[in-house]
Amino acid sequence: MGGTRAIRAGDGDGRGALGSTLSGIAVAIGFVLFLGGFVWGAVVYQPYTVPTDSMVPTVKPGDRVLAQRIGGGEVRRGDVVIFKDEQWSDSPMVKRVVGVGGDTVKCCGAGGRLIVNGKELDEPYIEAEKLDLAGAPGGSASRTPFEVTVPEGNLFLLGDRRGASLDSRAHLEEAGQGTVARSAVKARVDALAWPAMSMLERPETYAALPGGTSTAGPLLLQVAAVVAGAALVVLGAAYGPVVRVLGRGRRRERADVR
Numbered sequence: 001m002g003g004t005r006a007i008r009a010g011d012g013d014g015r016g017a018l019g020s021t022l023s024g025i026a027v028a029i030g031f032v033l034f035l036g037g038f039v040w041g042a043v044v045y046q047p048y049t050v051p052t053d054s055m056v057p058t059v060k061p062g063d064r065v066l067a068q069r070i071g072g073g074e075v076r077r078g079d080v081v082i083f084k085d086e087q088w089s090d091s092p093m094v095k096r097v098v099g100v101g102g103d104t105v106k107c108c109g110a111g112g113r114l115i116v117n118g119k120e121l122d123e124p125y126i127e128a129e130k131l132d133l134a135g136a137p138g139g140s141a142s143r144t145p146f147e148v149t150v151p152e153g154n155l156f157l158l159g160d161r162r163g164a165s166l167d168s169r170a171h172l173e174e175a176g177q178g179t180v181a182r183s184a185v186k187a188r189v190d191a192l193a194w195p196a197m198s199m200l201e202r203p204e205t206y207a208a209l210p211g212g213t214s215t216a217g218p219l220l221l222q223v224a225a226v227v228a229g230a231a232l233v234v235l236g237a238a239y240g241p242v243v244r245v246l247g248r249g250r251r252r253e254r255a256d257v258r
Contacts, residue, residue, distance in 0.1 A: 019239060020239070022239075023235075023236040023237075023239035024236065025236075026232045026233075026235060026236030026239075027232065027233050027236035027237055029229075029232055030228075030229045030230065030231070030232030030233035030234075030235075030236060031229065031233060032229070033225045033226070033228050033229030033232065034225075034226055034229030034230055034233060035229070036225060036229070037222045037223070037224075037225030037226035037229060038226060040218070040222050040225070041219070041222045041226075044068055044069060044217060044218060044219075044222070045066045045067060045068055045069065045187075045190070045217070045219065046066075046067050046069060046187055047064055047065070047066060047067075047193065048064070048065050048066075048067050048082055048092070048094070048187070048189075049062065049063070049064055049065075050062065050063045050064075050065060050094055051091070053161055053164055054094075054095070054159035054160070054161050054164060054165035054166065054167070055080065055094055055095070055096070055159055055160045055161065055165075056127055056160065056161040056164075057125075057127055057160065057161075058080065058096075058125050058160045058200070059080075059094070059189075059192060063192055063194065063195070064192075064193045064194035064195075065094075065189045065191065065192055065193060066189070066190055066191045066192075066193050066219060067082050067186075067187035067188060067189045067190065068187055068188050068189075068190050068217040068219075069186070069187050070185070070187060070188050071182075071185075072155075072181070072182025072183050072184065072185040073182060074188070074214065075097055075100070075155060075182060075185055075188065075214070076097070076100070076206070076211055076212065076213050076214040077097055077098060077099065077100060077103075077116070077206040077209060077211070077213065078096065078097065078098075078202055078203040078205070078206040078213050078214075079096070079097045079188050079189075079202075079213075079214050080094060080095070080096050080097075080188065080189040080200060081094070081095065081096075081097055081155075081157070081185045081186075081187065081188050081189070082094050082185070082186050082187045082188075082189065083095070083157075083180060083184040083185045083186060084184055084186060085180050085181075085184045087171065087174065088166075088171070088180070092186065094189065095157035095158060095159055095165070095167050095168075096125075096157065096158055096159070096160060097155050097156070097157055098114060098116065098121075098156055098157070098158050099116055099148070099150045099155065099156035099179075100150060100154075100155055100156075100211070101150050101151060101152035101153050101154055101155075101182075102149075102150065102152060103116055103117055103149070103150045103156070104116070104117055104118075104147065104148070104149050104150075105146075105147070105148050105149075105150065105156050106146065106147040106148075107140075107141050107142040107144075107145060107146055107147075108140050108141055108142060108145065112140030112141055113141055114141040114142070114158075116206075116209065117209065119208070119209065121141075121205045121206070122204075122205045123141060123203070123205060124203075125160055125203060126141065126160045126161070126162055127160060127161045127162065127163065140162075141162055142158075142162050142169060143162070143163065144169045144172075146169060146172055148168070148172070148177045148178065148179070149177075150179050151176055151179060153181060153182055153183075154176055154179035154180060154181055154182065155179060155180050155181075155182060155185070156168050156178065156179050157179075157180060168180070188214065188217075190216055190217045190219050191219055199216060199219070199220070202214060202215075202216070
């Protein structure tokens, strides 16, 4: 009888020690994932507050976005980028890339659409500019007509709110016809962080053009690491209190049986 009780007590202690070890490992892994996700995110992304309404309805003034730090060579058509060009402004600006080196960008085609290399674009992300002109379409991608061949190594940029955006169209008479060097790009917007969290979609209309569209950065993976890490820390830390509560419950049951 005494030997049997000793074996059972030993088994219990063994299970308790193993559980404590596993909970400690879970907490340690959780901290690594949690902190690692944050550090990884801080290295890859920079937060940016949108200052103007030129990118409405995609992003609004005061919105907080997360922009992936990239080189200009990684930019593709349709990307929303943060760039700085002294001829445009002393401050960083946010616009959408509609043309890259070698492209012919023209507006407007049938129905007021933007044309890139002869292809009319479907741009559901823009706020179409209303034209109060006889015979004009109800909405247009630009009130200002233009046709530009983008120099190699440069980008043609437009705001999504075409009626209120000071973009490449405002610099057509300058060298490069309003285009900006790829080297001016500092980051690419991947997600809206505030007031709501959402990923920016890559416009399908550019997918058929040479080079296609860019792929999203590792933001979702980083968020998953942070969430998983937090869950492991909570579960691992909760192991001890839960075991103690359950142990007290079993001891009360034994006392009641006696």
